[in-house]
Amino acid sequence: xxxxxxxxxxxxxxxxxALTAVGFSLIFGSTRIFHVAxxxxxxxxxxxxxELYSVAGEPWIAALAAATAGAGIFGVLVDRLVYxxxxxxxxxxxxxxxxxxxxxxxVQNLVGTAFxxxxxxxxxxxxxxxxxxxxxxxPPTAAISVLAAVVCFVxxxxxxxxxxxxxxxxxxxxxxxxxxxxxxxPRRLSSYAFALGSLLVVPGALLTGATAGLSPAxxxxxxxxxxxxxxxxxxxxxxxxxxxxxLLGLAENLALWHLDPQWSEAVTFVVLFLFIIFRPxxxxxxVATQ
Amino acid sequence: xxxxxxxxxxxxxxxxxLAITLxxxxxxxxxxxxxxxxxFGVGAYTAAWIAMHVSxxxxxxxxxxxxxxSLLSLALALPALRVREVYFVAASLGLQVLGSTVFAExxxxxxxxxxxxxxxxxxxxxxxxxxxxxxxxxxxACLTFVIAVTYGLVRSSFGRSLxxxxxxxxxxxxYGKNVALIKTLAVVVSSALCAVAGALYAFYLSFIxxxxxxxxxxxxxxxxxxxxxxxxxxxxxxxxxLLLLLPAGLSYLSFLPHTEIGSIxxxxxxxxxxxxxxxxxxxxxxxxxxxxxx
Numbered sequence: 001x002x003x004x005x006x007x008x009x010x011x012x013x014x015x016x017x018a019l020t021a022v023g024f025s026l027i028f029g030s031t032r033i034f035h036v037a038x039x040x041x042x043x044x045x046x047x048x049x050x051e052l053y054s055v056a057g058e059p060w061i062a063a064l065a066a067a068t069a070g071a072g073i074f075g076v077l078v079d080r081l082v083y084x085x086x087x088x089x090x091x092x093x094x095x096x097x098x099x100x101x102x103x104x105x106x107v108q109n110l111v112g113t114a115f116x117x118x119x120x121x122x123x124x125x126x127x128x129x130x131x132x133x134x135x136x137x138x139p140p141t142a143a144i145s146v147l148a149a150v151v152c153f154v155x156x157x158x159x160x161x162x163x164x165x166x167x168x169x170x171x172x173x174x175x176x177x178x179x180x181x182x183x184x185x186p187r188r189l190s191s192y193a194f195a196l197g198s199l200l201v202v203p204g205a206l207l208t209g210a211t212a213g214l215s216p217a218x219x220x221x222x223x224x225x226x227x228x229x230x231x232x233x234x235x236x237x238x239x240x241x242x243x244x245x246x247l248l249g250l251a252e253n254l255a256l257w258h259l260d261p262q263w264s265e266a267v268t269f270v271v272l273f274l275f276i277i278f279r280p281x282x283x284x285x286x287v288a289t290q
Numbered sequence: 291x292x293x294x295x296x297x298x299x300x301x302x303x304x305x306x307x308l309a310i311t312l313x314x315x316x317x318x319x320x321x322x323x324x325x326x327x328x329x330f331g332v333g334a335y336t337a338a339w340i341a342m343h344v345s346x347x348x349x350x351x352x353x354x355x356x357x358x359x360s361l362l363s364l365a366l367a368l369p370a371l372r373v374r375e376v377y378f379v380a381a382s383l384g385l386q387v388l389g390s391t392v393f394a395e396x397x398x399x400x401x402x403x404x405x406x407x408x409x410x411x412x413x414x415x416x417x418x419x420x421x422x423x424x425x426x427x428x429x430x431a432c433l434t435f436v437i438a439v440t441y442g443l444v445r446s447s448f449g450r451s452l453x454x455x456x457x458x459x460x461x462x463x464x465y466g467k468n469v470a471l472i473k474t475l476a477v478v479v480s481s482a483l484c485a486v487a488g489a490l491y492a493f494y495l496s497f498i499x500x501x502x503x504x505x506x507x508x509x510x511x512x513x514x515x516x517x518x519x520x521x522x523x524x525x526x527x528x529x530x531x532l533l534l535l536l537p538a539g540l541s542y543l544s545f546l547p548h549t550e551i552g553s554i555x556x557x558x559x560x561x562x563x564x565x566x567x568x569x570x571x572x573x574x575x576x577x578x579x580x581x582x583x584x
Contacts, residue, residue, distance in 0.1 A: 098512075102559075102564035102567070105556050105557070110557065227379075263395070266388045269383070269384030272380060273385065
């Protein structure tokens, strides 16, 4: 029974990790920007929703709209105001990475100063657990997480295969020079990638807030997971990132079967470390290690 | 006031060793490690263990700490040889998180969250160094030693091979450089010297716990190197001095609430990283490019 319970928890967490990781992977795949501030977007979206829904008592739909808009705008602004000027003069991998890291440090501390460093929880009737079978509990948010992941992935799939912007984004990840020759503006496409990737953190941020709670340091954890899922799944593959996220969510929870909770994050990184050493291209990867 | 200044000076000397050794692999070998605090921790715990169970002789504890750190650093060298950029950053992050968990959970050696208390003062030739003046002198001597070794290595043919590998690994290999050996040696030297700072830290505070060796420390060290100037001799030292004087300076501004000083310090260096990367990626001392040239 414990195993089944952990499996249910693992699927819920895994679905949310998958969404966040796909956002990160979409940005990284199409723009080659190592956007570690993706975790900051996650924290911001969660706290905007918390402030409006739990503190100010606005209807959830308004809070959701605000959190979504906030995430998208933050992503695009970071791209426009920080990454674009850096890429104009050199844009080596480390320069962009360091700037992105700086942003996440600033956001984490701003949120900590404004809301306190402890955990806050978005309480809603949906986060109360229901007994599915004797000894097996799951809150409705578990079903919502899986549903949200499926809806977002189907939507994303159609967007990337059927719309002009979606196809242009895929082209950008294949061959940026050809996109430029074709007369499309990579800078504009980059903004689309950031908006879209950042929107994908919203379900994860809200549902994490409703189940495990939010804290300013959560951004770091989200960043580590997205990064790990992207690599485990194979850089450049969205399907891989989704599978990687699910796998890490499951690994983290199933580890509790035999290990103390303090070790669950370490388990994630053992998985990641082994992948990097033995199969750096990931499940679905196509790029070489260099 | 004098005691306060000496305390700050000792901490600056210890942190400068950490920043210089991190710069050695980041700035010259292009190995962007987020696991530096791990080797700092290994050095500190090993020194504490030797001092409490075997002998507090400074040379013995430092050699032990450096030896163990260099052996464990092979775990960092392994991914550094196989992969680059994103992959390596992720691998070093993983090692750091794993290491902090081990520090917090291996209670019989590290004391867990409670830490190791009652580390005896270091002994030099049988004389215990309990006087803070003498300890500051020892820390400065170690700093000088580390600067001399790293500067010597960077200026030697080994250093030139390192920068060659950083700028183009395949070109260096084509010139007959043993890329794997040179990279491994760089990681081993950096970790061994980093452990010296760990030993100093353990003796200085006579108390250590896991909080000094977590990811946040690795990030702070990275900020010191980057803000000062990656791949320069003076940069890491200037970065260390600035970032350690920052909280001291902020505590003089009486309008800031005391509980928020840590946050404000982090916000300032986070912002400094962003602004420097946009306008001056080489850091305060360096030029317009960071480490690896495009």
